[in-house]
Amino acid sequence: MSKGETDILQQQSYAMVGGDGAHSYAKNSSYQKGAVDAAKELINESIANNLDLKLIGFNTSKAFQVADLGCSTGPNTFIAVQNIIEAVEQKLPHETLEFQVFFNDHYDNDFNTLFKTLPSSRKYFASGVPGSFRNRLFPKSSLHFVHSSYALHWLSRIPAEIVDRNSPVWNKDSIQCTGSVKGVTEAYATQFENDTVSFLDARAEDIVPGGLMVILTLAMPDGIPMSETANGVLYDVLGSCLNDLAKMGIISEEKVESFNLPIYNATPREVEAIIRRNKYFTIERLEELSNPVRSIPFTAQDYTVNFRAIFEEIVKNHFGKEYVDQIFYHFTERVAENLSFIEEKTLDIIDLFILLKRSV
Amino acid sequence: MSKGETDILQQQSYAMVGGDGAHSYAKNSSYQKGAVDAAKELINESIANNLDLKLIGFNTSKAFQVADLGCSTGPNTFIAVQNIIEAVEQKLPHETLEFQVFFNDHYDNDFNTLFKTLPSSRKYFASGVPGSFRNRLFPKSSLHFVHSSYALHWLSRIPAEIVDRNSPVWNKDSIQCTGSVKGVTEAYATQFENDTVSFLDARAEDIVPGGLMVILTLAMPDGIPMSETANGVLYDVLGSCLNDLAKMGIISEEKVESFNLPIYNATPREVEAIIRRNKYFTIERLEELSNPVRSIPFTAQDYTVNFRAIFEEIVKNHFGKEYVDQIFYHFTERVAENLSFIEEKTLDIIDLFILLKRSV
Numbered sequence: 001m002s003k004g005e006t007d008i009l010q011q012q013s014y015a016m017v018g019g020d021g022a023h024s025y026a027k028n029s030s031y032q033k034g035a036v037d038a039a040k041e042l043i044n045e046s047i048a049n050n051l052d053l054k055l056i057g058f059n060t061s062k063a064f065q066v067a068d069l070g071c072s073t074g075p076n077t078f079i080a081v082q083n084i085i086e087a088v089e090q091k092l093p094h095e096t097l098e099f100q101v102f103f104n105d106h107y108d109n110d111f112n113t114l115f116k117t118l119p120s121s122r123k124y125f126a127s128g129v130p131g132s133f134r135n136r137l138f139p140k141s142s143l144h145f146v147h148s149s150y151a152l153h154w155l156s157r158i159p160a161e162i163v164d165r166n167s168p169v170w171n172k173d174s175i176q177c178t179g180s181v182k183g184v185t186e187a188y189a190t191q192f193e194n195d196t197v198s199f200l201d202a203r204a205e206d207i208v209p210g211g212l213m214v215i216l217t218l219a220m221p222d223g224i225p226m227s228e229t230a231n232g233v234l235y236d237v238l239g240s241c242l243n244d245l246a247k248m249g250i251i252s253e254e255k256v257e258s259f260n261l262p263i264y265n266a267t268p269r270e271v272e273a274i275i276r277r278n279k280y281f282t283i284e285r286l287e288e289l290s291n292p293v294r295s296i297p298f299t300a301q302d303y304t305v306n307f308r309a310i311f312e313e314i315v316k317n318h319f320g321k322e323y324v325d326q327i328f329y330h331f332t333e334r335v336a337e338n339l340s341f342i343e344e345k346t347l348d349i350i351d352l353f354i355l356l357k358r359s360v
Numbered sequence: 361m362s363k364g365e366t367d368i369l370q371q372q373s374y375a376m377v378g379g380d381g382a383h384s385y386a387k388n389s390s391y392q393k394g395a396v397d398a399a400k401e402l403i404n405e406s407i408a409n410n411l412d413l414k415l416i417g418f419n420t421s422k423a424f425q426v427a428d429l430g431c432s433t434g435p436n437t438f439i440a441v442q443n444i445i446e447a448v449e450q451k452l453p454h455e456t457l458e459f460q461v462f463f464n465d466h467y468d469n470d471f472n473t474l475f476k477t478l479p480s481s482r483k484y485f486a487s488g489v490p491g492s493f494r495n496r497l498f499p500k501s502s503l504h505f506v507h508s509s510y511a512l513h514w515l516s517r518i519p520a521e522i523v524d525r526n527s528p529v530w531n532k533d534s535i536q537c538t539g540s541v542k543g544v545t546e547a548y549a550t551q552f553e554n555d556t557v558s559f560l561d562a563r564a565e566d567i568v569p570g571g572l573m574v575i576l577t578l579a580m581p582d583g584i585p586m587s588e589t590a591n592g593v594l595y596d597v598l599g600s601c602l603n604d605l606a607k608m609g610i611i612s613e614e615k616v617e618s619f620n621l622p623i624y625n626a627t628p629r630e631v632e633a634i635i636r637r638n639k640y641f642t643i644e645r646l647e648e649l650s651n652p653v654r655s656i657p658f659t660a661q662d663y664t665v666n667f668r669a670i671f672e673e674i675v676k677n678h679f680g681k682e683y684v685d686q687i688f689y690h691f692t693e694r695v696a697e698n699l700s701f702i703e704e705k706t707l708d709i710i711d712l713f714i715l716l717k718r719s720v
Binding site: 014016017019020022023024025026027028031032033034036037042043044047048050052062072073074075076080083084086087088090091098099102106108109110115116117125126127128129130131138140141142144147150154156157158212214216262285287289291292293294302305306308310312313314353357 | 670
């Protein structure tokens, strides 16, 4: 906050012991719990006798409410939110609007880092909201503008049948939709459809009629198989690194066979069809975005650091912490060998910009 | 969330790499930033052309908004919030209300743990709000019920004059208001007054007219010096442990002299006077709370774990991580020696329950 928050520089803050270890506040605050218990009856009485719900009403706030869904840790989310706020302010140059921004991501997102790096110059009230954006996360009709960047193409789960050795669509030769087994891409697509339907249903509830939602996502061009895009090649390079390490006896073959990346890049046409089935949103825009970073040549190291920031947690959870460095070291080497081939293909995948309006 | 959130058990979540280290998403997401930059102009156009602010209005949400200020990591905050929600629901048994709860604490509070331990059976939309509650944290008139437990008696800073060797109120023989130097308690009291005025001013803005605020805090009985209360004795025991370690050459004497605890326990009369000066709140109740935990005998170990959960971060920041275990080990021994004396005094300090109403 601009207002008063500059003062924070001189203020000190004193956090209780975090985590849930032996010395944590969470485990060692029985005295404070006693008071909370003792206050229960007083609070009941206070609400029964002192709260006049008719008088206060429920809708006195005039703040413009923005949410970024799948925000990760920043700084991109802060830039996106700033863009939105400036555009709304431009529209109402003579009014003083207050903004409340909700940063959402999974429960295991690093909100501590997100909060500590919030821009000190921000002109909004910041808030973090943990949980899957495929569920309701906000009160009914409370959001005016929703933004979601590089999040929608993540799946809520790996389709069960593609990791089942006895299934006809067992994805044994790929870690994504790049392999030779028929039906794998369809299984991924069905999961994406279910997830996106849940996402849109939840947003239809929490976005105010007339409110907007911008979705940025990676999409596949029509008619090109995933294996022939740069991303597909990178997935296959990671897959072959894992196979190499399995052959060297460093990680188990079974682990490699059961590893799949939980993302699906739909085509613009697929995305459009799913949205059209949801009767609460109209598609105002759906177009290819021109990402300026695409024209900057990436080194093998650049690809690795980007890839690792995204996939390290998944690799770690599946194979174990001790193999992560080795896997990504190997990955960098293999990307370097295939660099010109990957470069050739980078223009294939699409950054898609979608603008939806919640029907009135 | 009850609704839909049960589903989360089968869902998987995939966090980007947290923190701000070399492999973090925060440092390695230039591609995603490119898209955010590229989308800026499109978002400007979307807001200019597709957002009808007159149509959507700003106040369509009907949720009852609750905030717990100084929530720490739980579980006490979850119990307090649950009590509030049940009491409001009892008042409107025939309506289906939605609740949005804001958990607030400092930027360095462990929100990651707070979020991961949110009760799965909760019937509210949860949100974390980082920052000092002496500043504005919420949009104007947006909160219906504010709760703050064991937080108001924390000061935003140690009064500068009590750590200045050249000041007449240099607090050389105590780590709180328990020493022999005249004027130290007044310096603490002034800081508490300034902090509480800021707290009330900020809340006058963000609580809706007619909304309620419950404050639980530790208070001093009138006319008893801090040094003669159980808490005062515990502070002095910690102070003498630090002196012992300094004499043994383990920590520096200077460090001990400059160490003070940033808390002040006002008397009910002092608190009341400060609140009465704020014209936006009426005092509906101000009374002693009967904390059931007080009747349970505490061992020296019990005192230490409670004390450590609260003060470990301060001790660590001031003396260094490597001395924390030793300081609190020593503290436990000294508390054990003084246990009967401390027990005698535990009834002196007051748990205070304050109910304020935001004037209409």
